[in-house]
Amino acid sequence: MKNNTKINTVIDKFKSLYIKCDCSTHMLQAERYYEDKVDKGFNFAIWYYGIRGTLTLKERLRWCWKLLTTGNIWADSVIITDEKALELADFIKTELKNENTNE
Numbered sequence: 247m248k249n250n251t252k253i254n255t256v257i258d259k260f261k262s263l264y265i266k267c268d269c270s271t272h273m274l275q276a277e278r279y280y281e282d283k284v285d286k287g288f289n290f291a292i293w294y295y296g297i298r299g300t301l302t303l304k305e306r307l308r309w310c311w312k313l314l315t316t317g318n319i320w321a322d323s324v325i326i327t328d329e330k331a332l333e334l335a336d337f338i339k340t341e342l343k344n345e346n347t348n349e
């Protein structure tokens with residue numbers, strides 16, 4: 247039982263929010279880390295998880311052009327709506343507020 251408590255403490259220490267990209271191929275992970283009062287911050291990771299459904303001809307051509315001209319397919323950017331941006335902002339504000347009340 248004691249080991250489970252330790253694992254849960256570590257998991258609770260790093261809270262994450264996952265936001266799916268509106269293009270359906272990426273996901274933004276916003277993670278709050280807090281090692282101590284000096285080593286703390288937010289980690290943003292971009293995950294590529296594939297295409298759901300069929301791309302339109304326009305999207306296929308856009309992807310081909312991007313690959314031919316740059317050699318990569320937007321694996322470093324995430325498109326989010328205003329609603330998702332507000333969700334991200336709320337997550338960050340909540341974590342900062344919680345941190346300030348716990349000090």
